[in-house]
Amino acid sequence: MSTAKVRMVKGPATVAVDGACHVLGSDVSGQTITVRAGKALPFEPSGRCRLRARLGRGGRMWLADPTSAGTSMWRGLAQQVLAGGKKITIMLAGDTDTGKSTLATYLANMALERRLVPCIVDGDIGQGDLAPPASIGAAALSKQVTDLRDVSASLFEFVGNTSPAGFEHLVAKKLRSILERAGPLGDICIVNTDGYVRGGGIQYKLMIAQELRPDVIVCIGENPELLDAFRNGSWQVLHTKASSQASKSGYERKSRRLDQFLRHVGSGSSAAELSRVKFTYMGRLFSPSELRIPPIVQLEPENMKGMFVGLGLNSQVVGFGIITDITPSSIYIRTDVNSFDRVYLSNIRLGRDRAIEIKIA
Template sequence: MRRKEISIQKGENVLLDGPSKLEVLTGEIEIYGKILKRGENVIVRKDKRVAIIPHVSSTLRITSGRFFLTEDEVIPSNWVKTCERVSELRRGESALIIGKADSGKSTLAIYLINKLLEKKERIFFLEGDIGQPEIWVPTTISGIFLERGVIDLEGYFPSFMEFVGDITPRKVYRRNIRLITFLNKCGKEEAPVIINSDGWIRNGGLEHKIKLARQMNPQFIISFLSERLNSDFKEIGRVIEVNRPKYIKRRGMKERKERRKRKYWKAFSSAVLDTIEIKDLKIELAEIGREIKYEKVRKVFERDKLRGILCGLYGEGKCIGVGRIIEMNEGSITLSVNYIKKEKIEGMVLGNIIIDSEFNEWRVSWEDKIV
């Protein structure tokens, strides 16, 4: 395993691509607003890039990964100014981040969280990107209370979760807006909220974001979009326009699919196998948004070979986990389950995504199958 020690001065920034391990041997550095001092370390996962800013002369040990030095600005100046404005957020208030894919939304969210935690005891982060979530499983949105700074939210366990049922809001946009608004309300009761959104902007995506913003009524709308596209948002809240950093990596469709595959594997490779009786079980279709009889669903499941379809599991009136259906029998359903809280399953919402035995994903439309 390749290791290298480097010395950097204030004004010399480092961009590090994972997978890698970074150790601070001397000095003090900052990564997206989080301070790391001598003796501290961080793991940079595959497909992630971090920007390292030394506060003083520092020595770093880098294990694996690729890095390069730059004197260019790695945190845009308007990000710093945005933090100053958003720092006035109080409990009961929120800031919504919008922008195209690969614009830097998730990175800005982490930067804001870290800077706000310098002044606030607690922040609620709401992950609203169902296709490339930082937390939990694709097809879901989730929220987490944070009291300490973070560099990467991968692997964090959500405080709240909701199953949307797809990897894009296109066919489930009403459900998407309703559930993000609900989780925002849950978080606002206890802390200021930072909301990350998906990158769907074209072909109806902008209208979806406008409807989302109107429903949520955030104090700030932090936008990576152009001034022209931001005009409708200015009627809703205070719009702060920010720039995309030069160093943000662009990911193609293949890379995005591979990242989702890794998340599916992590969620279901060691999931609990459970069998639930269908008696008194309410079944809803995410795409259609209504309850449907079990026998009708089972008939389509067997006819169209929908083994592996993802579903949201509900108990005590809230989402308690995500399941992958293995079998639908006459009186029971067998599925692998990743619970966030073990409760009796009282309801199930079927989504539009199938995960096969190799954790590859396939999309299915219930609208074409259920009449």
């Protein structure tokens, strides 16, 4: 295989690597790599290398130009932000499908290569990798990875909506909270944000930057207005090319989002007495007694059944679930969490067949 090209593989697929090869900076030589449905990974060979791909339905494999795919276009950026070897926070900002998650993975792998411990904060509440939709997750990485969905997050925050529009201040506040807790876990913190950067999204991203006060902001792709918005801050602003490997169809996005919901909910069940549980929605606390005359639609029993929720214990989000039933005395939740004292409500119900996401008006 020629080293002048990048071999892209879109899942579902498994790829057996025979020879020297890297994926997003991770050495995958001699390994078999699984590529999830809807995910595209760049295989970058060095020397003689043979790839044997088994493609599932919708999977494909193609040669790509290294100037717009793979990691060579980001090599200089990684060297620049990691050169000092000091503790820094990097914020990634860019439109949907520009490769923010891909770049976050690559930077984390390059940090590990330099024996730095990277911590990733995933603030994409619509299409995140470290947490289910409507949530924020963070994790310190101890080894290189090719897909952040293989990483188990250790910290969570719950927002309750899959779009930041109307929830901008809450998202910024939750990001700051999780960054404060995640910072001590690593040498370098990489904050990935959502793709809302058009119109009001620019001011929203500036709000996030002002909350987080990162050392470096990396703007991905062509968006002069976004670059200009960051110019007068205390941080360093860098610009880099978007990745052509990042595009996903609407169906792929929906499928990956549903997979994230169900993966974090699990298949267990748990129940709690309502008298022992408090409810939170958009940062506002509600007591069980308010269920009798609900002040918000999210507390109406018909809306709570099937609702995707966060579960808290001692003021920390410890997991997620789906409300299966609620009675005057108890609440029943599909979840792998055994103990909780708080339920974080959302605007999301999952349909009976778990295949559709229903917004609560």
